[in-house]
Amino acid sequence: MEQSIAISVRELMTYVYRGGDIDNRFRTNTTLTEGTAIHQEVQKTYKEADEKEVALEHSFTRDHIHIHLQGRCDGLLQTEDGPVIDEIKSTARELEELTEDSDPVYWAQAMGYAFIYTEKEGLDHVRVQLTYVQKQTKEKKHFLKVITKSELTDFMEACIEKYLSYARILLHIREQKQQSIPDLSFPFPKYRDGQRPLAGSVYRTIEEKRDLFAQAPTGIGKTISTLFPAIKAMDLKNMEKIYYLTAKTVTRATAEEALQLMSENGLTLRSVTLTAKDKICFQEETICQPDYCEFADGYYDRINGALVDILMNETQMTRPVIESYARKHKVCPFEFSLDLTNESDVVIGDYNYIYDPRVALKRLLPDQKKKTTLLVDESHNLVERAREMYSARLPKREFLVLSEDWEYENDKLAKAADAIYKDLERIQGGRTEPFLIEELQGQWEEALERFIEQAERQLKDEPVDQQSEHLLDTYFTTQNFLKILQLVDEHYQVLGTVDDGDFAIKLFCIDPSHVLSETTKGFRSSIFFSATLSPFGYYKDMLGGKKDDYILQLPSPYDSSQIDLAIAPLSTRYKSREQTAPRLAALLYEQVKRGEGNHLFFFPSYHYMHLVYQHFRMYEDVEVAVQEQGMDEERREDFLAQFVPGGSLIGFAVLGGVFSEGVDLRGDRLNGVAVVGIGLAPRSFERELIKDYFQQKGRNGYDYAYVYPGMNKVLQAGGRLIRSESDYGSIQLIDDRFLSPKYVSLLPEDWGNYRIVKE
Known part of the structure; x- marks a missing residue:
């Protein structure tokens, strides 16, 4: 019987061609949004006949496995010498450092699109271009190759051959899940009072692609009553993944226990629990560099083997299981757990992996979100957590210290820090009580951008010491402030605050409902549940609810x-x-x-x-x-x-x-x-x-x-x-x-x- 699997060009080439180390030595922090903006800037320079974001797809059948390859190439350029496949990449590195062979994965992606295009158009060769854009200067560097159809065919055959064994594993675990879900029954002899209506509401909400706000009394078993119907709903079309989100470690353990119970009842699917990096790291300090950490050194050379091993032998990938396999294969346990989210059916973790703009999983792409349901446990906590996530502070004292620390070593950096310090001093105006700032006047964002640029230049080759560590911390604080500044609207107030004698500007998210709603709407369904989601009007309002969302308020089953x-x-x-x-x-x-x-x-x-x-x-x-x-x-x-x-x-x-x-x-x-x-x-x-x-x-x-x-x-x-x-x-x-x-x-x-x- 023929089985089918869909994969993007990007995913295929990442699997086949990734290699090397985890090296979190300082790199400028290009976000997904910034990367998209850089792509759009390049695409604006295209000529009228050129096309951008061109959808391409092709299918292969090997050993009764149907592989559907799809993706969007950044540009299809029409030139006198024929069409050019353009792959755009933003980079923090200096352009002179880059060679044609710097990034094998990027070339592989471009060649993947080129193969599909030549097949579709019947061409015997095509030109392939890799366009690098330097993040700060916006300068471009192009590498261009002419590749024949036979070369592309050989290249693609080799990629498919390398991927085939992994595809078989993915199909095997998918088949296990699909076969076990229809026969899965509620893992207790009977429902407690309130469990059946909660489970039924969750299933119907997911089926109808809506959202639900449910108050269910403490002790009725909310975790099993939400996870069980959500897993049963995986039988529905385009429902593939569950994120079980919670604020506390103890409730993550409850979710693991519920999955274990269903596993004993015949369920076979893969789940992964995410643990914060500082808790799961094997080293004394979380320095993710190959010369410090053996688990970062050569990580990408070993990760495919680790993934195959754990996926074939485990279903519940809890913290102890992840740590065991990470030591066995000598891979970073934190990055390993993140890589496992791609292939896991249930992901258990903190709210921040979805909602916090600083740490939310960038690998969860829009098409995947549409097939994912969020189960938000103890969701009354999300209101205050969201206020924190979407607020940001910029403290004055840090910039004064930096301007003094770097005065003789890096004059430009010291002056950039001093300019921000003086701006903050001017805004404070000697006040010691909190006050509202109606408008951030002057070239405020430009001053922050100048500091970031100078900090990046200094940090790029800087060894880790106390002085550069302080600079790095302030750099990230400033980056985050700028990121949140883009969100500031009528739901925010800008404040001047004084804590322990230090003045800071705070972007205070008064009403997080808008940003929560924007995040939630990308997913198939969201289930917000808690024992204390009352009064309903308040929580539905604050969590970004809509008029057509379902509401369920269960009475206490206790006398x-x-x-x-x-x-x-x-x-x-x-x-x-x-x-x-x-x-x-x-x-x-x-x-x-x-x-x-x-x-x-x-x-x-x-x-x-x-x-x-x-x-x-x-x-x-x-x-x-x-x-x-x-x-x-x-x-x-x-x-x-x-x-x-x-x-x-x-x-x-x-x-x-x-x-x-x-x-x-x-x-x-x-x-x-x-x-x-x-x-x-x-x-x-x-x-x-x-x-x-x-x-x-x-x-x-x-x-x-x-x-x-x-x-x-x-x-x-x-x-x-x-x-x-x-x-x-x-x-x-x-x-x-x-x-x-x-x-x-x-x-x-x-x-x-x-x-x-x-x-």
Whole structure:
């Protein structure tokens, strides 16, 4: 039986011709957008008869495998000597460094297009041109070859032959997936309450190529209820890949467990989990250079063998699996995991791999996005994360230091840095409080571009030392500032801020809904889900929802009798904290005595937590574990490991921190929760800007800036308690504002039967 596989010319030639090292020695950072702009600039110089972005395709059949090759050549030029296939490449290198043999992959791409064109037009030869454009100077350098049809045929036959064995592997794993999905059943004897409607909604949303916003209570099994239908939807036409996105490592592990469960039920597909470079790197420092790292040295010479090995022998490519094969084949584990995303059916990773303009995966091309579904877990977190991703700062002090550091070594660089420092000094005007900047006057962007150009010249051949490292950091800060500056519109405010005495300009993304919507719309479907996606209007609005998006709000499957909810009307306002701290400690101790077992108490800040802890220590008959600032993963796990079934541990933790969401302490591992305060962020210049912005938009600005984000933290913390039908326990909400109608209306249904603690 004949099988078929489609591949782009670029993918084919990259597989066959890549080689050499990972070498992240400084290179100018040409983004996909900049590369496209450079292509367009060259194409504007084409003559009237010339064509650009010419679609080409050709098919081969070898050993019952049908290979469909396709792509777009940058230019098809008509000259007196016949047609020319033009391949355009932007480069950060100096043009005099480049020779005809500098980039075998680029020549291979051009020759791939040339082969298809000669086949289509019946030509016996064609001219092939490689056009390099220097990123900074925009100067061009051309290499031109005349290649016969027989040479192109031999070249292409050799490429197809080298690719054929890999194609067989890809077809094999695709066949495994296609055969296992139709018979895959839900991996539990029955659905929990709420799971079937959630799974059905996810499948229908993907089928109809729409988006869904779903609130599903904590503990019903949201991960399996979204992953299972999304995988079943891979039977649909043009649905090939799933990105499972989350903000926390613990929820990535839950996704891996769900895939393992389905694997035990007969599912066979490939999944890869992405881990941040600084966590998965084998070396002490993440210096990706062949003379420092053996896993970077010769990476591209060995990567094809590593890919074949892991794809043939593994289905779930988790961090330990990736590390094992990376050591075996001596390849960089981080780059290896990124290369695996091309062939994986499910990719598990942080939000930033899709949404952050600085680190989003450039390899995920528009045609692939249309066949990809996003599952965005704990998506209430994405609002604030997006604000951070799409904001940028430019600090004054860094440029002063650079101007002094390089004054005698590189006068042009020092002057470029000093010009920015003086601009920032002028804008600050001696002010020490934050202020709005109505307009960045003067040749602002040009000054930043001049600094970037001088920094690039200096960094190009600079060995890594402390001085050049600081320059590199500031270079990337400036690059990012310029990148975000292109996005600034009515959803932004430009601020002057002063932190620790250092002035900075901040491009503050007040409303990330527009950029989130622009990112999301490229994908087939997006499923935003969380236990606390309420109020729906707020989250749908902030996450860039559209009128025709689906909404699903599932009731809690748990009985309100499982929760003993108490509201203690004690003031936790900043001015009252010293005065009420002894009574607060007593309320917490009374909760412990009323319901034995393990308890977690959440506070608005570390300072407040330690204040109350000093009073709580007087109760010597209880054991207390206190969250520390900056805990690494190992210390977090140690903290949680102390909550054992049948124990009597009291945990003091921070609201909105790592222990207040995504933590699963089932059964008797957790018997009680207390939330101190209503979770409001402190009043600040930026929060007030958010409030004013949404007030002008006709929303309740105070709720958008303070109430909804704060109450989400409260609900997430309370959600740590009831994780299954058999869990019971107590929740105490401590603040008099919890009894106001606004806050009562935001409580979940199963928290409705509360009692009020008397003074």
